Amino acid sequence: MGTAVSWRLNNRKLVRQWPTAVDLYSGSGSVTAALKKNHFRVVAAVDNDKVACATFRANHPGTRMIEEDIRKVSPAEIRRRDLAGKNLDLLIVCAPCQPFSSQNRKRGPDDRARLILEAIRFIKGLKPRLVFFENVPGLVSARNANLIDELRRRIGREYVFGDPHRVDAADFQVPQRRVRCIMLAARKSSPPALPAPTSPADKRITVRDAIGKLHPLRSGQTDRKDALHAARRHQAIALRRLAAVPKNGGSRSALPQSLKLECHSGVENSKFSDVYGRMSWNDVAPTLTTGCTDITRGRFAHPTANRAITLREASLLQTFPPKYRFVGSASDIQMQIGNAVPFKLIDAFAPVFRTAIRDSRA
Numbered sequence: 001m002g003t004a005v006s007w008r009l010n011n012r013k014l015v016r017q018w019p020t021a022v023d024l025y026s027g028s029g030s031v032t033a034a035l036k037k038n039h040f041r042v043v044a045a046v047d048n049d050k051v052a053c054a055t056f057r058a059n060h061p062g063t064r065m066i067e068e069d070i071r072k073v074s075p076a077e078i079r080r081r082d083l084a085g086k087n088l089d090l091l092i093v094c095a096p097c098q099p100f101s102s103q104n105r106k107r108g109p110d111d112r113a114r115l116i117l118e119a120i121r122f123i124k125g126l127k128p129r130l131v132f133f134e135n136v137p138g139l140v141s142a143r144n145a146n147l148i149d150e151l152r153r154r155i156g157r158e159y160v161f162g163d164p165h166r167v168d169a170a171d172f173q174v175p176q177r178r179v180r181c182i183m184l185a186a187r188k189s190s191p192p193a194l195p196a197p198t199s200p201a202d203k204r205i206t207v208r209d210a211i212g213k214l215h216p217l218r219s220g221q222t223d224r225k226d227a228l229h230a231a232r233r234h235q236a237i238a239l240r241r242l243a244a245v246p247k248n249g250g251s252r253s254a255l256p257q258s259l260k261l262e263c264h265s266g267v268e269n270s271k272f273s274d275v276y277g278r279m280s281w282n283d284v285a286p287t288l289t290t291g292c293t294d295i296t297r298g299r300f301a302h303p304t305a306n307r308a309i310t311l312r313e314a315s316l317l318q319t320f321p322p323k324y325r326f327v328g329s330a331s332d333i334q335m336q337i338g339n340a341v342p343f344k345l346i347d348a349f350a351p352v353f354r355t356a357i358r359d360s361r362a
């Protein structure tokens with residue numbers, strides 16, 4: 001047998017021994033990418049966003065992408081088709097966070113809140129050794145206590161829930177402040193402790209580290225070698241405002257009266273205070289949202305250039321691997337980037353998951 005063929009066969013055998021994972025609410029696939037890097041075999045993923053699924057497939061052809069409303073997906077079929085009838089090792093649950101986010105709080109009940117409970121069917125059907133939940137901190141606020149109680153009540157016989165942890169991705173090599181709620185549950189044993197921060201406050205990865213070496217661009221310009229590094233073309237008035245916002249962390253509060261936005265008068269200290277704001281070279285970026293390349297939706301202006309950050313800059317601040325392929329229009333891609341769980345955050349946690357899974361097999 002040729003060396004190349006036998007290497008491929010051995011390699012396939014090795015991959016078959018890797019712990020298995022299923023990625024629920026997988027989006028464009030950054031969690032799957034980080035798990036694969038850490039030698040997990042992600043056998044299936046579920047999401048109902050057509051374009052995010054296309055991005056997922058472009059990067060993870062070896063994972064069965066189930067493009068469907070999760071409420072219609074059968075865990076029994078995943079067990080049969082993707083796990084050869086065996087139990088799963090790791091279940092990822094990154095349910096939509098909008099129903100729990102502080103910005104949505106005033107809008108009343110949101111049906112999407114119950115999507116997190118879909119995890120129960122998958123836990124019962126796939127019997128994972130470990131379950132990882134990621135969401136916004138609002139998930140564990142008093143108003144959602146009944147959801148968490150229901151989750152615990154319905155799987156609590158077989159699973160031990162760890163306490164919810166408030167985790168800032170900036171502590172784990174992510175050049176972005178992104179505070180999240182992480183919960184782990186383990187089958188018949190206590191879940192592992194999360195790792196200690198690898199980039200605490202004095203060792204942050206900064207905006208400069210992440211995007212400082214990219215080709216400099218002005219509004220409307222595109223890097224000839226990188227279609228994702230394309231700066232929005234701003235209108236003249238927006239350019240005048242940006243020019244008046246101090247470099248490196250400045251805010252719209254510095255605008256002269258003549259350039260102030262009428263719709264923002266009297267709301268200086270509101271959530272709009274970041275609008276037209278610049279990032280700082282020597283700090284982490286603010287939390288990227290689904291509007292992360294739009295200066296009217298947050299502090300998303302470049303530290304020094306008079307423009308919003310580009311999709312390439314946003315993807316690097318979310319720690320997507322530089323060669324990650326994105327499918328869709330600019331606004332589709334912006335949405336996929338803003339929704340993502342940072343690759344580096346999962347990259348930091350995955351070794352802990354592997355060890356816990358290995359120990360539970362012993």
Ligand SMILES: C[S@@+](CC[C@H](N)C(=O)[O-])C[C@H]1O[C@@H](n2cnc3c(N)ncnc32)[C@H](O)[C@@H]1O
Pocket residue numbers: 024025026027028029030031046047048049052068069070071094095096097115336339340341342
């Ligand atoms: C917070 S994002 C997940 C992010 C993803 N883990 C990543 O790293 O990119 C939530 C995802 O849930 C998906 N979603 C929302 N409702 C859904 C449903 N009913 N069925 C399946 N997926 C759904 C959205 O399309 C979105 O991609």
